[in-house]
Amino acid sequence: MLGVSFLLTVAAAAQVILATPVARSTYSVKETHHVPRGWTQKGRAPKSQMLAFQIGVKQGDFAELERQLYEVSDPSHPRYGQHLSHEQVNEIVKPKDEALDLVHEWLLSNGVNAFDYSPSKDWINIKISIEDAERLLDTEYSTYVHVDGTEAPRTTKWSLPLHLHEHIDTIQPTTSFMRIKKNAVDYVLSDNKVYIPADYKPPTDQTLARVCTINGTTPECFKTLYKTLGYKPKALSKNKIAFNNFLGEVPIRPDAKLFLEKYEPSAVSGAQEFKFISIDGGPQQDGNLTADQLAEGTSREANLDVQTILGMTYPMSVIAYTTGGEPPQIPDAATGDPPGNEPYLAWVTYVLKQEDLPQVVSTSYGDDEQTVPIAFAKRVCSDFAQLGARGVSLLFSSGDGGAGDIAGNHAELCISNDGKNTTKFLASFPASCPYVTTVGATQGFQPEVAAYRPANSLGPDGKLHGYYASGSGFSEYFSRPKYQDSAVQGYLEKIGSLHKGLYNTAGRGYPDISAQGLYFEYFWNATNGIISGTSASAPLMSSVIALVNDDLISWGKSPLGFLNPWLYQKGYKGFTDILGGGNGGCNTTGFPVTKDWDAVTGFGTPIFPEIVKLAK
Template structure:
């Protein structure tokens, strides 16, 4: 049990002076969220298990923060590129004193006397046992098991004193079943190449020499997207980063092997990229351990680091590794097992930093409906805070077509609202309107939407799984105004197609795309290929990071939150993808059309044109 004495931290003592705390109102249910499909209740959570609870106190003026975000990101606005400082962002979202005082009073009344804050004090973090969390939130935690073996201690309903409902948006982990699932097509062995039936080699001799669908390389990407020959001017001032979750860690010796073969001038980069560990995230300089090899760990991390260094060396590269490593059996003796609320743990850390990389790539996501609405909104608003500071956040759209993680399995395309409605399942964080979401393409002349039907027969004589560029429309976030001119004509083209399976008023994604089929990479000192928007995202992030180099060298601001610029004029720097589709949920999925579409967005980058367009705004 928590101690009854009040031992205030320095931060709390500076803000809160209370008389004897009192309960001000009766408890009332704050949130109910169904356990998603593929999760099974196993039994009561261990009472002594420790939880790291994160309390979202209502932000003081997010609307003002959002207004500032759009002004500094809008190429037509006089403030374009005048990104906010760390202090300015924190001041806008800091909760009102009344809200903080009431939340502190409630915590102290319940014996919670040690806590810390996010930089703007809109998140309060506490460590608490399951037993005490149940008392604090008038709930009951259970152990839930995912079909892949992941275990989480969660509840489906929790309560607060009624007077706190307006001051607390969400508390997690309670009802969130989100996992950070890699956006790559995963196999127990290296992926075998299945050549699309309609594939045609490039007719351009230069492109044909360096690009083959059997395995794409940095030289192919640089040639295709026209970054080849670009000489970086300010690699010390301009940086790029990528995220690693679930125990993933980029392996330096594997990166060295890859770079020696495909980008020899960048070999030093294999040992120069920097690790930043968050909540005990792994770091290592040696080869994979036998345990990592047996578990297949670090394929995603290797793909990311090898793609990014191969495209951007000598630009500084940061590998964020965030703790939390399912599948995980709760162990009361361990005292504090990983929690797996990865995006919040990561973004809370980076919001504390004053010096950040200008582009951050994330190749992970999960079904939007596994995340409670208020939690999704608060994580998304944290991404907006980074965007206001001039950081470009790119996320993969997924690899299961219109059904995302459900893929082509119609039985899994079911809403999580208790009504069991058939739906295209949207993806999060891809559905957040404050990030740029990346789809996948394949082929070269022309590029088409990445797609491989289920049961494709490979050269190994085995059947290979369904893969298609993820896409969709959010059920949580309404379509932002910057999308209206692009998305409304697309919806008109769709007509009644798939009516009722998606939310036409929701934020549509992806925004843009890049190659996503059969990337060469090295894992466990062995060459192989891997596919997914996990590949597209670090690739496109690398191209945009090079654009930032050109901007910063000219004394201009980096791209920052990309979407308002992209939808107003930046789309002219992308090659429109005109054919393909994606399927999903045993349907034809969304079609690829001229201009923006919900499979490839505006298409793939043309580096010199993007640079010219971006410089024209300053």
């Protein structure tokens, strides 16, 4: 939670309200949400347990924010690149006075008199016991246990006074069972045997062949493949790239130093220069991994991200956001800390308060869309839109389970959380949010193809390993945005009735673009290894976009900001169309790779010089 502030003026006004009671509406159910697969009810939650409540007050005019977001992100619009300021965004989305007054009255009349706000006051944060929360929301909390042993206090239904339904969009933690996961696989040593696809052929181009091998890719390979080799960042005082760390992940400086000494010696000092920003008690660490971290395998993801970004962008400024909490989590009884919420909201609430923002943020985490109540997902997504309006490019990894199945190629897991056990390709969130750019994975070099490893393939340690494919899908929550109407409709016409009924043909399709995602060289615990997944693709693609921004800013131009309108209108011409590779998911053939945009690789992989030309 952020620091708590006492609203003395509102509290004083409440004395008048409470002294003269006003008739208000009765309670009625605001939201219900089925318990997702993998969770079981253990019993009533302890009444004294504390919760960190986040109350989403209806935004003043999100439609206006969206309109302006698309104007400043549309290369054919006169306002293209004229990103909004911190104050302009807050003014547009701040709730109406009536909404805030009524919510305050409700909270104060229930004994809640300490609040903290988001920058535009569209989120109100409070700390509250389960006993008080049950009274406030006319609900009952139970302790739910996940198959991995995690416990969390949640409810399946909560209510509000009827007159507040139109003024409050969502309150969490209530019905959200989201458990974000890192989109990375293959934590192995690079001298072990790797699975090589049967149809893989080494590059015929001698320059590529010299630096790129499927046994372990490096920054030199990426720079050569995507043609950033030789580019030197110039806008060092103005251009920044950042990446997110959740679940206790923290990039380890000594490992980054070892990686750069071996694979990008000119960037070695970057291992000490990148900046930590801690949010909600997120970890910061300058030394080696601790014994607990080693036992838990912590920081493989964080090391992959920082090493990839430094290897590609040095000496650009790099920020490592570390957000505390592992949602859902058990409170620390010794400190009295309440269970954390989904960290995307904690992160975006913090970042939206800042005047100075990085132009690109990479995030390599996600979970089943259906584990997040739709109202909460839409509010978090709308907060991402605020960052886009301010000129920030948000890139998220698409997942590693192919067609809507981030848990692996198991049909029995592809069950919709609709209470009817409907078989579905499960979309991933935040990858499905229309205000972010979602990145899929490729492998091979000449040509690149969609990343795909069939189930029971011989893995890096000489054992049979599981299925891995570039995550893809269509949202059940978010309708297809106009910017991708033509591309996605063309794709749907190509695939016809394939997998009819397993996905939402009217939903936002993803990924938007792709980058390498197989066998990245990296260091963890002072040991050279390889790691795969769209967790690798996201920071790699983010690095290329950050270099494009560097060139634009050095010419006095605006950064790309929210990429998708530009990407679908003209930017796609600067990407290599991927025409091969597999997908699968839910024990199906998955989505096919086709010419032009497809729901496996999007528009394909970057060609840096071409993107720069198209962006100017």
